[in-house]
Amino acid sequence: MKRVLAFGYGVASYGVFFATFLYAIAFIGNFGVARSLDTPVDTPFGLALAIYLGLLALFAIQHSGMARPAFKRWWTRFVPQVIERSTYVLLSSLALILLFWQWRPLGGVIWDIQDPAGEIAVYAVYGLGWALVLFATFLINHFDLFGLRQVYLNLRNKPYRDLPFGTPLLYRIVRHPLYVGWIIVFWATPVMTAAHLVFAIGCTGYILAAIRLEERDLIAAHGESYRQYRRRVPMLIPSIKQLISRRTADRTAGASAA
Numbered sequence: 001m002k003r004v005l006a007f008g009y010g011v012a013s014y015g016v017f018f019a020t021f022l023y024a025i026a027f028i029g030n031f032g033v034a035r036s037l038d039t040p041v042d043t044p045f046g047l048a049l050a051i052y053l054g055l056l057a058l059f060a061i062q063h064s065g066m067a068r069p070a071f072k073r074w075w076t077r078f079v080p081q082v083i084e085r086s087t088y089v090l091l092s093s094l095a096l097i098l099l100f101w102q103w104r105p106l107g108g109v110i111w112d113i114q115d116p117a118g119e120i121a122v123y124a125v126y127g128l129g130w131a132l133v134l135f136a137t138f139l140i141n142h143f144d145l146f147g148l149r150q151v152y153l154n155l156r157n158k159p160y161r162d163l164p165f166g167t168p169l170l171y172r173i174v175r176h177p178l179y180v181g182w183i184i185v186f187w188a189t190p191v192m193t194a195a196h197l198v199f200a201i202g203c204t205g206y207i208l209a210a211i212r213l214e215e216r217d218l219i220a221a222h223g224e225s226y227r228q229y230r231r232r233v234p235m236l237i238p239s240i241k242q243l244i245s246r247r248t249a250d251r252t253a254g255a256s257a258a
Contacts, residue, residue, distance in 0.1 A: 003155045006082050010151030013090040017146055020093040025130055027100050028185060028199075029123070035100070038193045041107040048104035049198065055099040056202045062095050064210050069217060082154040086147035108194035119190040129184030132170075136178035139168045165222045167229060173238045175215075175229070179207050180236050211235065 026032040030039075043051070065071055066088050076084050113119050134142075141163055143149040153160050170177035186200040218226045 003157065006080070007151045007155040009083055010086040010147050013086040013093075014146050014148055017089050017093045020096050023100060024096065027103075029126060029189075030191075035103065037103065037105070037196050037199060038191065039105050041105045043104040045106055048106050048195075051102060051104050052106075052195075052198060053202070055102060056206065059092075059095040059099060060206050060210075063092050064213055066091065067217075068213070069220070082150055082160070083147070085144075085150050089146050104195075106193065106195040106198060110192040110194065110197050112192075113190040122188055122190045125184060126188040129181050129188055132181030132184065133178060134181075136170060136181060139170060139177075140166075165218075165225060167233070172233065175233050175235050176211060179211065182207060183236070 023033065027036050030036040041048075066075065072084065079087055113122060137145050141149065143152070144163055150160055174180055183204055186203050189196055192200075215226075215230065219230075
């Protein structure tokens with residue numbers, strides 16, 4: 001019965017995450033929801049900025065703090081290991097829901113692309129960013145990342161094993177394609193308001209800080225193999241020289257095999 005309850009909890013937590021993910025697309029893109037990133041101003045600038053910074057700080061502390069190994073070792077003294085990841089996903093989703101609910105627009109326009117073709121192009125890039133975010137999660141096992149693999153294995157009474165370190169597809173081009181997708185999402189907008197700019201800068205800054213923490217943990221977990229990977233593969237911006245070299249090497253290998 002405990003395994004069934006854990007599985008149901010994991011599925012429900014994933015459901016909350018996925019609903020939040022879909023809402024985020026509309027919230028940041030400013031379509032289909034009552035309160036979005038750029039709804040009309042209804043709060044004084046200073047108060048709105050303070051609320052936003054507080055909400056971002058809350059999310060950053062929860063999202064990065066709970067992901068640290070030391071916190072996990074302490075946290076799993078109270079929360080069963082099998083639902084630790086699902087609980088993390090649920091709390092991250094609730095922190096985002098709070099941000100969406102309490103968001104206060106700031107007013108002011110930084111740029112406004114009014115050409116229809118330009119607007120369509122920017123929205124296409126925006127959609128590409130979201131597709132990259134989702135695709136990158138499947139490259140590193142989407143279901144493990146969001147806690148479903150853990151509760152499923154527990155349901156079948158099978159032991160959970162950590163995934164081995166790997167560099168599938170996009171991870172051979174940049175170390176953090178998932179974060180590349182998020183940065184595209186934050187900045188690809190035909191109308192950049194002050195609220196959107198503050199949001200984009202704050203979230204991008206958080207990502208850069210989170211990468212440092214995450215890579216420190218990855219080095220601790222994988223040692224020299226990750227150090228070599230970090231020396232070989234750029235963090236966020238692909239190296240054109242490396243891409244050309246890799247393509248040349250692949251062609252040479254193909255010719256040799258033939």
